[in-house]
Amino acid sequence: MNSVKAFAPATVANVSCGFDILGFAIDAMGDQVEVRDRNQPGLVVVSIEGDEGRLPYEVEKNTCAVAIQAMLDELGKEVGLEIYLKKGLPLGSGMGSSAASAVAALVAANRLLGEPFEKKQLLPFAMQAEKVACGAGHADNVAPSLLGGFVLIRDYHPLDVIKLHVPEGLFCTLLHPHFELKTADSRSVLRDTVSLKHSTIQSGNVAGLVAGLFQEDFDLIGRSLRDVIAEPYRATLIPGFYEVKEAVKSAGALGMGISGSGPTLFALSKGKETVQTIIDAAQQVYDSIGLGVDAYHSAINTQGAFVIEEN
Numbered sequence: 001m002n003s004v005k006a007f008a009p010a011t012v013a014n015v016s017c018g019f020d021i022l023g024f025a026i027d028a029m030g031d032q033v034e035v036r037d038r039n040q041p042g043l044v045v046v047s048i049e050g051d052e053g054r055l056p057y058e059v060e061k062n063t064c065a066v067a068i069q070a071m072l073d074e075l076g077k078e079v080g081l082e083i084y085l086k087k088g089l090p091l092g093s094g095m096g097s098s099a100a101s102a103v104a105a106l107v108a109a110n111r112l113l114g115e116p117f118e119k120k121q122l123l124p125f126a127m128q129a130e131k132v133a134c135g136a137g138h139a140d141n142v143a144p145s146l147l148g149g150f151v152l153i154r155d156y157h158p159l160d161v162i163k164l165h166v167p168e169g170l171f172c173t174l175l176h177p178h179f180e181l182k183t184a185d186s187r188s189v190l191r192d193t194v195s196l197k198h199s200t201i202q203s204g205n206v207a208g209l210v211a212g213l214f215q216e217d218f219d220l221i222g223r224s225l226r227d228v229i230a231e232p233y234r235a236t237l238i239p240g241f242y243e244v245k246e247a248v249k250s251a252g253a254l255g256m257g258i259s260g261s262g263p264t265l266f267a268l269s270k271g272k273e274t275v276q277t278i279i280d281a282a283q284q285v286y287d288s289i290g291l292g293v294d295a296y297h298s299a300i301n302t303q304g305a306f307v308i309e310e311n
């Protein structure tokens, strides 16, 4: 074997109440990375497609290379590898674009090297890539992209990652307005401290969401999609946020929030029957404020990243 191709899905991080600790993977989109043996030591990013020429080729900046380098450092190995990236995710969208690249690269490289690591052990390497991409080594995109499903990061020190139950029929609609928001920028508007009152509200909702998932209680899931920590600050960066929220909830969504750091918004629903009504309702708001939007819908991806092909 001298080449492996892998796919990693898009993700919705935070899921409203779980800032930096909750995320889930979606089926609709993702990134693809091929890693090939190279006949001299060192990593090289050979090609990037689908980014309109905007992503860095430097190995210390591209998340594919940063993640693989972190893995090689841990192995203490000096090998030669070529990286070929096909972006399926828009940049700065809030759908875990930087994470999907890092995760797909790691899954491909790990297989090529004979799987020295179990899937879960790849997480710290992907987190190092997130640190380079957006200034914070958060795991709530990389963990669900790697493992699939709904994931809880109970603790970062040491890393304690738990896969949660995904209720049958839980559906996600993603609304991606036509502008970019860098994670680093939408983290910079947040406050360092949280009041006791807000901490109580947020903990109640995280617990409610987790309980709702396990009990397959869709109303409880909807009630728990509340964020008093990040959303109030980030909503100011996203035109029409509260109007869209009201419209999609009236159209039957269980709840709506900011996907990751935005500007994409996610809405959860029971089944896909209401999806088109939700999209139409959101579209009306975006039309009224003159903002283009792409809408996607998807079941929750429970598989996570996988190897597509090896040669």
Ligand SMILES: Nc1ncnc2c1ncn2[C@@H]1O[C@H](COP(=O)(O)OP(=O)(O)OP(=O)(O)O)[C@@H](O)[C@H]1O
Residues within 6 Å of the ligand: 013, 054, 055, 056, 061, 062, 063, 064, 085, 090, 091, 092, 093, 094, 095, 096, 097, 098, 099, 101, 102, 133, 134, 141, 181, 182, 183, 184, 259, 260, 261, 262
């Ligand atoms: N392979 C890569 N794919 C995507 N972004 C990359 C990659 N390598 C480096 N980056 C950098 O990461 C940044 C994109 O990350 P950003 O966190 O803003 O978007 P995102 O991953 O879509 O958002 P979110 O984390 O909120 O879901 C860009 O500045 C980009 O240059």
Ligand SMILES: N[C@@H](CCO)C(=O)O
Residues within 6 Å of the ligand: 013, 014, 019, 020, 021, 094, 096, 138, 140, 141, 183, 186, 187, 259, 260, 261, 262
């Ligand atoms: N938890 C991260 C996710 C970024 O996609 C944040 O909200 O900044």
